[in-house]
Amino acid sequence: MKQNRTWIVVADGAKARILLYKPLQKGLQQLPDSEFHHAHQPTHDLVTERQPRVHDSIGHARHAVESRSDPHDQRETQFLGRLAAHLDGAEQRGEFEHLVVVAPATAMGELRKAFGPHLKKRLFAEIVHDYAHQSNDYVYQHIKDSLPL
Template identity: 30%
Template structure:
């Protein structure tokens, strides 16, 4: 009987850690097998310049145009895309058999949008909580019931 390998992704908008778990009960590796961080610069450093100006349809009034997307939101989506790429590489090299994703609701949604169909098929559980700052030994109790599946 072969032991299945589960990757546990614990992420938020600026930090992602992937732990490896084998066997039951849940035994997370004490150090992540992968770790990623994203910069979180202020908006003035992300946006290239000031917003454009436009005229009102009636009269001489002018006002600034709102940017089409929030620069911080865009950076969070880019980070989710990078995480999905890491997970996809792990899937194609058969580094894991099952995947658990732990992330705040917005990041969880961004990750869902980025996962390929074969990768989604390996997801056994999702936890919509921000547990990204917990050390590995404190994560295990939150995930033990999910891993018993």
């Protein structure tokens, strides 16, 4: 009897790992080379230009104009896009049958946007929690009721 291979992706905006779940075995096994990180840099390292200045309409004060996009948010979006591309490639190679994604709301939204149609078909469950810094055993205990049989 063939066991279904279910990948569990546990991610946030800066870190992710892929775990393997096989229904006939208890617990989760981390896949080799399946940890992804992006360095969280201070804002001054991400922003190269000085903020533009504007004059008050009354008086002589000058103020910096806020950037329309947060460089940290951009980095997280890029990181999650790379993760989605990795998962898409694995799906095309047939490395898993089901996908379960565990991520906080913001990261989950970015992943949803980045997932292609084939990857979305493999999506078995979305669990909105921030377990990226928890142990694999902890993750299993909290999501086992959402896994395929």
